[in-house]
Amino acid sequence: MTGLSMQRRQLLKAGAGAAAMAGAPWVGAQAPRRVVVIGGGFGGATAARYLRQFNPDLSITLIEPADTFVMCPMSNRVVHGGLQLRDISRPYDRFVSRHGLRWVRGRAEAIDPVAREVRVGKERVPYDHLIVSPGVDYVYDGIEGLQTAEQQARVPHAWKAGPQTQMLRDQLQAMPENGVVAMTIPKVPYRCPPGPYERASLIAHYLQTRKPKGKLLVFDANPEIQAKKGLFEAVWKKRYAGLIEYVPSADLKSVDAAGGTLRFDMQGEVKAQVLNVIPPQRAGEVARNAGLANAGNRWCGVDFLSYESTAVGGIHVLGDSIAAAPGMPKSGHMANQQAKVCAGAITARLRGIEVPSDPIIANTCYSFVSQTDVIHVASVHRYDAAKKTMLPVPGAGGLSAEPSVIEGIYAMAWATNILNDTLGA
Amino acid sequence: MPIRKAQLLVARWARTGAVGLALTGAAMVHAQAPAPASNVSDFQVQLWASSCMSCHGPGGKAVGTGLAIGGKPAQELYNKLLGYKNGKLPATVMHQHAKGYSDEELSRIADHFASLK
Numbered sequence: 160m161t162g163l164s165m166q167r168r169q170l171l172k173a174g175a176g177a178a179a180m181a182g183a184p185w186v187g188a189q190a191p192r193r194v195v196v197i198g199g200g201f202g203g204a205t206a207a208r209y210l211r212q213f214n215p216d217l218s219i220t221l222i223e224p225a226d227t228f229v230m231c232p233m234s235n236r237v238v239h240g241g242l243q244l245r246d247i248s249r250p251y252d253r254f255v256s257r258h259g260l261r262w263v264r265g266r267a268e269a270i271d272p273v274a275r276e277v278r279v280g281k282e283r284v285p286y287d288h289l290i291v292s293p294g295v296d297y298v299y300d301g302i303e304g305l306q307t308a309e310q311q312a313r314v315p316h317a318w319k320a321g322p323q324t325q326m327l328r329d330q331l332q333a334m335p336e337n338g339v340v341a342m343t344i345p346k347v348p349y350r351c352p353p354g355p356y357e358r359a360s361l362i363a364h365y366l367q368t369r370k371p372k373g374k375l376l377v378f379d380a381n382p383e384i385q386a387k388k389g390l391f392e393a394v395w396k397k398r399y400a401g402l403i404e405y406v407p408s409a410d411l412k413s414v415d416a417a418g419g420t421l422r423f424d425m426q427g428e429v430k431a432q433v434l435n436v437i438p439p440q441r442a443g444e445v446a447r448n449a450g451l452a453n454a455g456n457r458w459c460g461v462d463f464l465s466y467e468s469t470a471v472g473g474i475h476v477l478g479d480s481i482a483a484a485p486g487m488p489k490s491g492h493m494a495n496q497q498a499k500v501c502a503g504a505i506t507a508r509l510r511g512i513e514v515p516s517d518p519i520i521a522n523t524c525y526s527f528v529s530q531t532d533v534i535h536v537a538s539v540h541r542y543d544a545a546k547k548t549m550l551p552v553p554g555a556g557g558l559s560a561e562p563s564v565i566e567g568i569y570a571m572a573w574a575t576n577i578l579n580d581t582l583g584a
Numbered sequence: 585m586p587i588r589k590a591q592l593l594v595a596r597w598a599r600t601g602a603v604g605l606a607l608t609g610a611a612m613v614h615a616q617a618p619a620p621a622s623n624v625s626d627f628q629v630q631l632w633a634s635s636c637m638s639c640h641g642p643g644g645k646a647v648g649t650g651l652a653i654g655g656k657p658a659q660e661l662y663n664k665l666l667g668y669k670n671g672k673l674p675a676t677v678m679h680q681h682a683k684g685y686s687d688e689e690l691s692r693i694a695d696h697f698a699s700l701k
Contacts (some may be wrong), residue, residue: 208642209634213620492638499634503627506620515628519689520635521681537677539684555684559676566676572648576641583642 195286199223201491202292202477205498234320239361270449293443303413313416341431353386357526363399378409442480454482465504484549496520525570532562658698
């Protein structure tokens with residue numbers, strides 16, 4: 160930015176202040192009027208949408224480099240072959256034009272919390288309230304053999320839906336009939352706790368129907384299945400016996416992508432034709448670089464009434480990047496829910512009314528265990544004022560009794576409805 | 585929904601690969617956009633209801649059997665929510681959600697959805 164434009168901005172700010180003194184319409188609200196949202200996923204897009212719904216005249220800018228959103232939920236069905244990538248994709252252009260958002264198509268590279276600006280390439284985007292919803296980054300530090308981008312590109316994590324999802328699908332299809340698939344699951348917390356086990360179920364179903372001599376090895380860094388444990392165990396035993404081998408407490412040390420080898424701390428070396436390494440995760444880079452990741456330099460602490468950062472004022476963090484409350488999974492559904500609380504809190508501040516202090520949010524998470532059969536876990540979370548966190552409501556929430564086709568129907572309806580709620584016109 | 589019908593639907597997805605999401609792009613719903621309530625209590629209810637919309641669609645205009653609850657009579661919605669909460673109505677997941685709310689909260693959420701035309 161040039162000195163001149165900086166001066167101009169300061170003049171404009173001074174002018175706005177004068178207008179406020181003179182009785183501009185938003186005087187009572189003492190309104191910061193520019194909200195900038197980094198990231199057009201379930202957190203960011205939902206926040207932008209609901210902010211617009213609550214504030215027809217607010218300036219809202221979405222910073223998002225992709226032209227199309229590809230949803231992670233249902234992406235395991237793309238790996239499996241039941242859906243294609245286009246089925247889980249939605250372009251941003253209609254969304255931003257319908258809701259009157261300014262769309263900066265680029266990557267948010269840095270946040271300046273003093274100047275209250277986000278740098279995107281050569282552009283600086285000023286904000287009064289900033290919402291940061293960048294999703295997760297992948298941490299390859301402890302995995303020898305996956306240090307370069309080229310090595311990483313050969314071993315898909317497919318943990319952000321998109322080209323890697325298709326790559327894993329293609330590798331499965333190209334695998335020999337008696338091939339071995341090896342997937343690794345990182346220690347919690349990671350995005351979508353049941354996701355790896357859903358993927359394992361669907362890969363097993365693929366093998367059973369297309370390559371029954373094949374085998375899936377699941378190496379979990381955790382000591383046990385992290386979500387819907389009893390349900391997944393029952394399905395694997397009943398339907399996929401001999402197809403899935405589950406190995407708990409498996410700490411991945413190195414990967415030889417060219418040779419198709421994984422090496423574990425305790426379990427030694429394993430050869431496979433398809434490698435799917437889901438790396439450990441942490442808050443998105445832009446959030447960490449801005450000093451927001453105050454929980455172990457990994458996740459971003461927030462106030463659960465507003466999702467404002469506990470590290471830097473005026474910046475709100477949503478979704479997988481936050482240091483979650485007890486029992487709160489890193490999920491798209493949760494990000495969508497948090498976004499509404501955040502949009503409500505910012506709106507209340509803009510209007511000069513009290514920030515609502517009794518948020519209730521919920522999680523509903525469906526997992527496919529075959530082409531048609533689905534299980535769910537649900538929970539309701541309320542604010543505990545004494546503990547200043549969200550807690551699951553005892554007695555509410557729960558699991559499916561067993562996999563069912565009916566829940567398959569509801570899962571597909573859920574996917575459509577949450578996509579409309581997040582990115583609908 | 586009868587199991588047989590559900591199975592046919594799922595089988596169709598399996599065959600065509602793609603009924604659900606791509607097609608609904610054309611049927612995107614434009615929810616009415618109410619301004620936020622001016623007092624904090626009403627605004628809180630509006631936010632509670634917005635949390636339901638992840639599954640029930642913006643403005644309660646969901647796709648999927650029985651999921652579109654926007655604009656339905658308040659008493660009907662409230663009776664259903666109470667039925668789910670006390671276990672008198674069978675459900676796949678709503679009995680687990682309804683138990684997270686007081687009767688009063690369910691009543692106010694029902695009123696809110698009824699007001700969405």
